[in-house]
Amino acid sequence: MRLNHADTASGTDFFRNYGPWALIAGASHGVGAAFAHQAASRGLNCILVARRQAALESLKSELQSQYNVEVLVLCQDLSTVDAAERLVDAVERRQVGLMIYNAGGDPIISQFLNTSIDNWNRLLRMNTQTVMELSYAFGSKMVERRQGGLILVGSHAALGGVRKLGMYSATKAFCLNLGESLWAEWKTHNVDVLNVLISTVDTPTIRDTMSRLGIPEARTMALPQANDIADTALQGLAKGPTLVHPDDVVGDNDSPGSQRRAHVQAKSEEAARFIGDD
Structure with a gap:
């Protein structure tokens, strides 16, 4: 049986709702590595995904020694056409109860015409195609089990266009809208979805x-x-669809996250009149 959301912040309850495996895409450093530590500290085995094999192996050793969990390392470029398919195959029969998509930073930071279209296509695939395919593959199983969670790590740039971040802001807007829509669709199936919009991180x-x-x-x-940030996100996973950091940490009932929740609910109800509520 699914536990009450109020009881899912840590320990055994968290494991029951989101275990036994967490897949963290973009886990080699920074926020991704922090999510891996936070998930492992709550008892979840971890699947670490990134391009840097050495960094992943080092993180694997840390997680195993500190938390006594199982860790699978998958060295994968998430901007390739077949990235999601290869990851799903590599995960095999492991039950992923929590998927965290933290990949998709902009390594270019350039005006639109000042780099090649190939560079933009790689960013586009990583932040749209791959995240969509992984959400479908693992989310469908979570919905079937009526158990699980999805975290899409995004950016304040998703809320509007930004000079020198045109493709980045556009693709992060894709993730934001996908995540909020999945929250509206999956919340009745006991699958939690949370967008985490962050600014600059150390x-x-x-x-x-x-x-x-x-x-x-x-x-x-x-x-x-x-x-x-990782701890705050896992603590608030059941309070989707969106957490705007740091505004929602110090905010009140009229915080940006609360406003987005109300917006998604209202628009979903309005749209149901024309497209159905199935």
Whole structure:
């Protein structure tokens, strides 16, 4: 039996609702690695997905030694056409009760015409095709079991266009709308969906990028911590569809996340008059 949402924050209850395996796409560092630690600390075995084999193997050792969980490493470029198919095959018969899609950062940060169309196509596949196919593959099994959770890690850029982030903001908007729609469809099947919209996070990558771009105080500026974001997201997984960090952490009942929940509910009810509520 599905446990009450109020009881799903940690421990055995979390494992029952979202175990036994968590798949974390984009797990090699930063927010993805933090999600892996947080999931493992709650007893979930972890499937770590990224391109950097050495980083994944190091994280695997940490998780196994600290939390005594099973860990599967899958070295995979999520921007390839067959990425989702290969991951599903590699997971085999393991029951994924929690899927966290943290991949999809913009490595280019360029005006639209200042890089190749091939680069944009890779970003497009990673943030649309792959996330859609993985959500379908693992989400269908969660709905069938009436148990599970999906977290799509996005960005404030999803809420509107941003100069030099055109394709990034567009693809993150795809993830946001997909996640909110799945929340509306799956919540009656006891499958939780949460979009986590974050701004800048303290990772080596963003520090290096800021330094490369000549941003003042690139190495000393106070930034949100990845572990805090991951913990907040898992604590709020059952409170979808969207968590806007850090606004919703310090907000009240009129926080951005509450407003988006009300919007999705109202629009779904309005649309049902014309497209049905099945």
